[in-house]
Amino acid sequence: MELGALPVAPTPEKIEWGEVQRLVLSGYPKLVHARFLLLRVEDPAKARAWVKTLVEENLVRFGWGERHHLTPAMAVAFTWDGFTALGVDEKTLDGFSPEFVEGMTALGRPRKFGDTAESAPSEWVWGVDAWTPHALLAVYAADEPALARTVAREIARLESSGLSLLTGRGGEELGRSRPLDDRREHFGFADGLSQPRFKDEPGGRRSKTVHEADKIAAGELLLGYENEAELFPRSPVISPALAARAPFPRKDGDLGRNGSYLVYRQLEQDVGAFWKAMGALGESPSVEDRVYLASKIVGRWPDGAPLVTKPSPNEPGARDLEAFDYAHDDPDGLKCPFGSHIRRSNPRATLARDPDMGLAKSKKHRLLRRGRPYGEPFVPSMAPADLAAAADGGTGAPGERGIHFLCFNADIANQFEFVQQTWTNGPIFQGLHGEVDPLVGDPAPTGGLYSIPCEPFRKRIHGLPRFVKVRGGAYFFAPSRTALLYLSSIV
Amino acid sequence: MQTQGVITVIAEIAPERVPSLVSLLGDLSRALTAPPGQSAPIVDFRTMESVHFARFAVLPEDSKGRRHLAFSSAYDGPRGVHLSELVSKAQPGLVAIFEHCVGFPERARIAKNTLLGFIEEKSIRHGALHVGYVGRSVQDVQREDALRKFIEEKLDANPPDGRSALRVRDQIREWVKKSEFAWALEPRQEEISPLGVDGFWSALGWIATLVGVVVGGGILAAAFGPVALALYGAGLGLVGGAILALLRYHELTEPAKTDSDISHGFEHQEEEDVGIRNQLTHLVDVKPGPFRYFLLKTVLHAVELRARFEFYTGDLGGIETIHCAHWCVLEGENDAKPRLLFFSNYDGSWERYLGDFIEEAGGGMTSVWSNTVNYPRARFLLWDGATNERVFKAWTRESQVHTDVWYRANPDVSIRNINDNSRLRDGLSGPMSEDEAKRWLMLL
Numbered sequence: 001m002e003l004g005a006l007p008v009a010p011t012p013e014k015i016e017w018g019e020v021q022r023l024v025l026s027g028y029p030k031l032v033h034a035r036f037l038l039l040r041v042e043d044p045a046k047a048r049a050w051v052k053t054l055v056e057e058n059l060v061r062f063g064w065g066e067r068h069h070l071t072p073a074m075a076v077a078f079t080w081d082g083f084t085a086l087g088v089d090e091k092t093l094d095g096f097s098p099e100f101v102e103g104m105t106a107l108g109r110p111r112k113f114g115d116t117a118e119s120a121p122s123e124w125v126w127g128v129d130a131w132t133p134h135a136l137l138a139v140y141a142a143d144e145p146a147l148a149r150t151v152a153r154e155i156a157r158l159e160s161s162g163l164s165l166l167t168g169r170g171g172e173e174l175g176r177s178r179p180l181d182d183r184r185e186h187f188g189f190a191d192g193l194s195q196p197r198f199k200d201e202p203g204g205r206r207s208k209t210v211h212e213a214d215k216i217a218a219g220e221l222l223l224g225y226e227n228e229a230e231l232f233p234r235s236p237v238i239s240p241a242l243a244a245r246a247p248f249p250r251k252d253g254d255l256g257r258n259g260s261y262l263v264y265r266q267l268e269q270d271v272g273a274f275w276k277a278m279g280a281l282g283e284s285p286s287v288e289d290r291v292y293l294a295s296k297i298v299g300r301w302p303d304g305a306p307l308v309t310k311p312s313p314n315e316p317g318a319r320d321l322e323a324f325d326y327a328h329d330d331p332d333g334l335k336c337p338f339g340s341h342i343r344r345s346n347p348r349a350t351l352a353r354d355p356d357m358g359l360a361k362s363k364k365h366r367l368l369r370r371g372r373p374y375g376e377p378f379v380p381s382m383a384p385a386d387l388a389a390a391a392d393g394g395t396g397a398p399g400e401r402g403i404h405f406l407c408f409n410a411d412i413a414n415q416f417e418f419v420q421q422t423w424t425n426g427p428i429f430q431g432l433h434g435e436v437d438p439l440v441g442d443p444a445p446t447g448g449l450y451s452i453p454c455e456p457f458r459k460r461i462h463g464l465p466r467f468v469k470v471r472g473g474a475y476f477f478a479p480s481r482t483a484l485l486y487l488s489s490i491v
Numbered sequence: 492m493q494t495q496g497v498i499t500v501i502a503e504i505a506p507e508r509v510p511s512l513v514s515l516l517g518d519l520s521r522a523l524t525a526p527p528g529q530s531a532p533i534v535d536f537r538t539m540e541s542v543h544f545a546r547f548a549v550l551p552e553d554s555k556g557r558r559h560l561a562f563s564s565a566y567d568g569p570r571g572v573h574l575s576e577l578v579s580k581a582q583p584g585l586v587a588i589f590e591h592c593v594g595f596p597e598r599a600r601i602a603k604n605t606l607l608g609f610i611e612e613k614s615i616r617h618g619a620l621h622v623g624y625v626g627r628s629v630q631d632v633q634r635e636d637a638l639r640k641f642i643e644e645k646l647d648a649n650p651p652d653g654r655s656a657l658r659v660r661d662q663i664r665e666w667v668k669k670s671e672f673a674w675a676l677e678p679r680q681e682e683i684s685p686l687g688v689d690g691f692w693s694a695l696g697w698i699a700t701l702v703g704v705v706v707g708g709g710i711l712a713a714a715f716g717p718v719a720l721a722l723y724g725a726g727l728g729l730v731g732g733a734i735l736a737l738l739r740y741h742e743l744t745e746p747a748k749t750d751s752d753i754s755h756g757f758e759h760q761e762e763e764d765v766g767i768r769n770q771l772t773h774l775v776d777v778k779p780g781p782f783r784y785f786l787l788k789t790v791l792h793a794v795e796l797r798a799r800f801e802f803y804t805g806d807l808g809g810i811e812t813i814h815c816a817h818w819c820v821l822e823g824e825n826d827a828k829p830r831l832l833f834f835s836n837y838d839g840s841w842e843r844y845l846g847d848f849i850e851e852a853g854g855g856m857t858s859v860w861s862n863t864v865n866y867p868r869a870r871f872l873l874w875d876g877a878t879n880e881r882v883f884k885a886w887t888r889e890s891q892v893h894t895d896v897w898y899r900a901n902p903d904v905s906i907r908n909i910n911d912n913s914r915l916r917d918g919l920s921g922p923m924s925e926d927e928a929k930r931w932l933m934l935l
Contacts, residue, residue: 098755
């Protein structure tokens with residue numbers, strides 16, 4: 001077999017969970033404090049030794065592990081530039097997917113993603129030019145002091161590890177995060193619901209039921225396994241030249257196996273503008289009407305209850321916040337508008353006339369989200385009434401806030417990029433006439449239009465401003481345990 | 492009857508004049524995309540009533556090192572009327588472009604008929620064609636979209652009270668009646684019919700010929716008695732079996748693209764996704780040898796038949812995103828290798844377009860393109876091939892050709908929008924129940 005080509009192995013294999021970085025398997029719900037350290041490689045040899053330390057000191061965790069583990073944990077991932085800086089040769093790196101090689105800002109991507117005007121890469125604080133990161137070290141801890149201790153220890157040894165800590169374009173510190181109560185995001189809505197799950201996840205891990213619709217093939221999230229199309233994601237294979245420098249422990253030379261692409265975008269949220277616009281553009285500036293419009297935009301009520309099962313605030317709604325489908329329960333968008341944020345991000349079974357086919361199609365475009373908020377909450381309570389009042393009175397907390405949006409996928413083009421371009425930023429998504437995601441999209445080119453299906457006829461909102469601004473971003477790859485140890489063995 | 496069709500012109504470019512042509516087309520492209528009133532394109536498709544889509548592409552060298560200019564338009568017919576509009580509205584521009592080509596007649600500079608004759612002489616038949624909205628002209632698309640915008644704005648400005656959908660519909664009809672859109676209250680004249688696409692009759696002709704030959708042979712054999720008929724049947728079976736065996740032999744021995752050689756950094760990506768509509772120009776060598784060549788021709792005929800008789804309502808086997816697409820075989824003149832040219836005008840992103848292709852019509856794609864060089868390995872013409880999504884997409888990118896000029900009328904309207912707009916218009920006339928009116932209002 002020619003090198004670079006992966007054997008399309010027909011034998012179903014058990015997933016090597018112990019090889020997979022734990023962040024792919026768990027969002028560390030107990031380790032609520034996090035810091036994202038963006039690094040550059042200054043001395044390849046020392047940096048390679050550092051990678052080994054991360055594994056050997058049990059800092060980067062693998063496999064499912066203990067559910068209630070409270071000791072700090074880490075995850076590590078590299079950009080294409082990072083792998084190059086570590087000394088991996090181009091022939092090997094060409095085995096990564098084209099979009100990972102080209103990068104988030106290349107070949108018209110900003111236009112396709114809506115990363116324009118204030119969100120254009122030229123305005124980013126990190127992710128371009130000299131501010132391109134080589135590595136991401138994500139640090140998680142259960143409490144503030146533990147996080148501070150761990151981060152301080154890691155930063156202290158960066159220099160001797162041949163690494164430098166990346167700061168922003170204006171010299172600003174990057175990657176701090178701050179938990180918000182009840183797993184909300186800054187606009188005040190519950191976040192992180194309806195995640196995809198491994199179809200072959202070991203049983204008994206969760207008390208919560210996993211819905212069929214959310215179960216996806218391992219190859220949608222991990223390299224080395226079959227995806228929903230029954231194909232293997234493309235994976236880099238050790239080149240003969242690299243193998244001569246250091247032999248790879250696996251015969252097939254598959255460097256990517258058990259690894260996953262990590263998309264990282266820093267998104268700033270303008271909470272004041274959001275709740276002000278809800279007052280100006282809704283039926284009335286009352287809190288109820290603001291919450292109603294905001295929920296029609298998100299697709300869920302602030303507490304996470306989906307509009308599909310709870311169309312009006314007075315209804316009890318279902319206990320389960322994830323079990324619903326648009327194709328059966330809301331084909332006309334009367335409950336949850338076609339253009340709402342959650343319907344665009346995951347259209348579930350509506351992608352084809354036949355719901356089973358529609359669901360099968362949407363399973364090829366799922367993202368495993370691992371984001372964390374940053375910045376002080378606009379108001380401490382995060383309650384819509386207080387958010388709205390602070391927006392009107394200009395009394396919200398100052399400073400930047402938003403989300404470190406991180407997500408895992410095995411095929412960036414068909415997953416993250418597809419969702420961002422065709423669904424979130426797609427003006428003709430599901431038959432719409434020129435509008436984009438009202439929550440996170442760039443509504444300027446379409447006049448800030450948003451349609452809300454109603455009986456007997458729709459309501460239309462005009463002039464929605466942009467609430468979310470992109471501040472930085474890059475494509476990373478989170479290698480397996482074997483791959484990390486291999487990287488550190490290159491001489 | 493309103494007909495639609497495509498014209499494809501392929502003309503060899505004088506070798507020393509390629510750079511000048513490329514630069515001229517670059518200017519034309521910029522002029523066509525500039526805001527109206529701020530430019531004077533040498534071929535101003537915007538002023539033409541019969542043009543849905545048009546493009547110019549300077550094709551890569553053929554196997555003999557010659558380069559050709561491809562021009563293609565998707566028109567409202569009849570064909571003759573479209574061509575004469577083209578020539579009468581853009582004669583100087585077309586001359587400036589086609590004079591770069593070999594054999595351009597001097598007289599065409601002054602005589603419209605000579606220019607027309609040159610274009611006709613260089614035009615080739617499509618191998619297979621799909622048209623997304625049969626029966627609706629460029630003007631229909633434009634005015635039905637304007638009608639929808641009119642209704643939407645009226646509803647925004649004066650939302651009617653009450654819950655009755657029929658009342659709302661009456662109010663809308665009232666507005667329309669008093670507006671420049673009053674025509675929309677009359678039912679549509681044109682029926683959507685397969686006869687609306689140029690090429691229908693020749694497609695029917697092929698079927699007749701094929702049936703004629705097979706059945707005719709049978710009748711002839713029957714005349715010689717039952718033994719001859721049985722032999723004839725067995726002979727047909729044997730020929731079929733031999734063709735299948737030959738096909739499989741080719742499939743297993745020909746070079747095919749795999750995961751190992753996927754390139755990156757294609758600059759076409761940079762030009763895509765400006766607005767909601769997109770285009771693809773794709774050119775690839777037909778696999779060597781007569782077997783693949785004749786198989787390709789046969790498959791294109793079959794695809795053309797399905798397009799003419801089955802997929803004429805805008806829905807290409809579940810794909811509702813293709814405005815107009817066609818294949819043409821470029822016969823290798825003067826010993827050049829034959830090539831397969833593909834033009835497509837579609838909605839949304841390239842990734843989604845090809846993804847839909849693979850999911851809904853992968854067999855169709857594979858039956859055509861597996862006859863061309865380096866296509867991912869197919870199985871019995873219809874299977875595998877395109878289903879290897881990543882490899883198929885990489886293969887497509889590699890043979891994609893830069894489109895020098897691309898024009899689309901009504902750039903902001905998708906096929907789904909066009910079809911919904913037509914339904915909206917159709918619902919303005921005739922009686923309706925409350926429930927029907929409710930459904931109809933959902934189109935807004």
